[in-house]
Amino acid sequence: MPGNRAVAYQGPGIVELVDAGYPEFVLQDGPGVPPENAGRPVRHGAIVRPIATNICGSDQHMVRGRTTAPPGLVLGHEITGEVVEVGPDVEVVRIGDLVSVPFNIACGRCRNCKAGDTHICERVNPQQPGGAYGYVDMGGWPGGQAEYVLTPYADWNLLRFPDRERAMEKILDLAMLADIFPTGYHGCVTAGVTTGSTVYIAGAGPVGLAAAVSAQLLGAAVVIVGDLNEQRLAQARGFGCETADVSTGDPADLVEAILGVPEVDCAVDAVGFEAHGHGADAGSERPASVLNALMETTRAGGRLGIPGLYVTGDPGAGEEAARHGSLSIRFGLGWAKAHSFFTGQCPVMRYHRRLMEAILNDRVRIADAVNATVLPLEEARRGYEEFDRGAARKYVLDPHGLIPS
Structure with missing residues (x-):
């Protein structure tokens, strides 16, 4: 079983690359995980190998010490990658699919999800409505600035790209769909x-x-x-x-x-x-x-x-x-x-399919507009430091060296 290096918040101004352990189809106890979520089975989930996982200004708030985020929290809620495993209850998503992972974690079953308000799902976070990867008070789900990440309710949450080759050509643009x-x-x-x-x-x-x-x-x-x-x-x-x-x-x-x-x-x-x-x-x-x-x-x-x-x-x-x-x-x-x-947070699923089509059909070049800049996972700290100093860039981490130059 492969390891899983991940970027973790360790205190104000400090991020480190740690061994987070390869994901399993259960939400393990850990930093920021509410007791009611610890040990929660995720038979409906998929394990994704991130191709692109971005540094967000919301991550920067935590790293600056401007939230109550606990040390050890694995960061990263802007995830785009390849499905490498699926849980026994997954019916639609397949191994090998390239997908965008909305930063909102949503069950697809509750009142809010059925109304399209996936940003305030009632079932993924026992502390308050709404869940997200690698973020304070959002249910304790580990983030995706890592080599592998568990994504729950995969059939509901994951947006599959229809053509792998075409998607890889525009992967930096598509990486902006997660958030x-x-x-x-x-x-x-x-x-x-x-x-x-x-x-x-x-x-x-x-x-x-x-x-x-x-x-x-x-x-x-x-x-x-x-x-x-x-x-x-x-x-x-x-x-x-x-x-x-x-x-x-x-x-x-x-x-x-x-x-x-x-x-x-x-x-x-x-x-x-x-x-x-x-x-x-x-x-x-x-x-x-x-x-x-x-x-x-x-x-x-x-x-x-x-x-x-x-x-x-x-x-x-x-x-x-x-x-x-x-x-x-x-x-x-x-x-x-x-x-x-x-x-409030954006309900990503309300928009991401249409925006994907705009990207794939050359209506917009969002990666150019935000000056997407690729770094290996090992240089995540540099990305956080430069972003904190006001760099006019959107930093995209490439954990596996898969983003075309």
Whole structure:
């Protein structure tokens, strides 16, 4: 039986390559596994050999020590790979299939899953609705920044690529289907982006860039991306976005300089709880700054898509209230402007098949847009360090050296 090297969080700022043990068709007890989930049979699961497994900004929150993640947690929820074993209850998925693994773990049986809300499955996590691989408070399922990973409810969760050779040619694009492409798209859909929309996207990290691409796919007339990082803004300009360097001033003023009016039709928060201020406050953390700016910048009656991560526990917050997820949001402003707010994780399965077809039929080059950069598993620490310093890249780990050069 092969070993299983994996990237594990070991404390603030520390990730290490460890031997996690080859997966079995049972959820073993381990870091972050709720007692009710330990020993849970997974006869309906598949073991996947990751071809591409990405580093996400959500992983970075944990590695910075900004969540209650336990040391030893194997990271990684953006998984694309080959099925190498299937459990005895699997009927559809076959050994050898190339698949995208949604970061949401969903049973397909509960009330929420049947309604399409796979991001808040009621059965995979005894602590709260919703499960994910390698993430704090998400059921304890080991992550996929590893050589092998167990994926439960395989027939329901896994998206099979129809042609292996064609899929390998576009594997870096398809690797974005596990999370950031559907997440950015979800942010735009919930914000109401459509033909002719003017859109402001806060954040030019990988999710923000994916949202910008998605806004273009949905027919937006103008897509404005705001960030503090000039390299990331340059990446957005590279595929036709307008940009706003919010270190220089208020987003509404910067939007007005582009559009002639200080408001957009709709907006997307792709930053989340580690937001910084704008203009003179750009050097300090202001966890509510993006949400407040989006309310100021979005027209009355507009919608705000909020796929950016917000947490209930942030031990590294500078404000006591923010340590418990309480932010100084100007909700009265949003109420007065009759805004609609859409929050929570993206239900990946709602979108990933259609976005796969867009990739396979050359409608979008999402890997180029987010500057996908491949590293071997052994260099995961480097990827985390460079990403933490603001690199304008989406790091993709290649555990088995299978991604074509």
